[in-house]
Amino acid sequence: xxxxxxxxxxxxxxxxxxxxxxxxxxxxxxxxxxxxxxxxxxxxxxxxxxxxxxxxxxxxxxxxxxxxxxxxxxxxxxxxxxxxxxxxxxxxxxxxxxxxxxxxxxxxxxxxxxxxxxxxxxxxxxxxxxxxxxxxxxxx
Numbered sequence: 069x070x071x072x073x074x075x076x077x078x079x080x081x082x083x084x085x086x087x088x089x090x091x092x093x094x095x096x097x098x099x100x101x102x103x104x105x106x107x108x109x110x111x112x113x114x115x116x117x118x119x120x121x122x123x124x125x126x127x128x129x130x131x132x133x134x135x136x137x138x139x140x141x142x143x144x145x146x147x148x149x150x151x152x153x154x155x156x157x158x159x160x161x162x163x164x165x166x167x168x169x170x171x172x173x174x175x176x177x178x179x180x181x182x183x184x185x186x187x188x189x190x191x192x193x194x195x196x197x198x199x200x201x202x203x204x205x206x207x208x
Contacts (some may be wrong), residue, residue, distance in 0.1 A: 088145070096155050097131070103192055106131055109140065109154045109165055119177055120150035124166070125194055138194035138200050140186070144169075150177035163188040 097108045105127045125138045139187045143149035149170055156165035164187055168180040186201055187193065 090204075098156070098158060100158060100192070103127075105129055105188065105192070107158075107163070108134075109156055109163070109188075111151065119146035120152050121146045121177065123151045123154060123162075125188060125191060136196065137191075137200045138196060140188060141203065142200060145179055148174050148193075150179070150180075156188075161190050161192065161193045 080205075083173045095108050096108050097106050100107050107125065107127050110126055111123055111124055121141075122142045124136050125140055126134045126136050128134045141151060149172075151167040151169050154165055154167045156163050165185070167184050167186065169182040169184040170177050170180045171182050174181045184203075188201065
């Protein structure tokens with residue numbers, strides 16, 4: 069986990085106190101004042117193996133230990149379907165998010181052919197047993 073210190077004008081990224089290169093994955097982390105937790109939408113990439121096709125809701129109290137709260141979306145074909153570079157905002161009890169999405173007709177998973185919008189309703193109550201988000205994308 070990388071932390072950019074706000075007053076660090078050299079813009080060094082730190083990992084557990086030692087300088088390291090930044091991660092190759094892009095993600096937004098935001099603090100929710102209501103729960104006093106940090107939240108992010110990330111792609112779960114192992115167990116089962118996946119390639120950016122399983123966006124998940126994660127949270128942390130301290131930015132070091134993270135917990136998967138809920139799987140949000142999933143497609144069975146990781147080679148041609150993906151949700152990437154997800155950015156999001158808190159909107160009351162919901163999260164609104166946008167994703168660069170590769171879907172049916174995409175050359176490969178990294179070549180997005182959609183920009184998709186998602187709402188995670190009542191995000192603080194989601195669990196690993198919660199259903200996947202509804203999708204307006206066509207299913208092949």
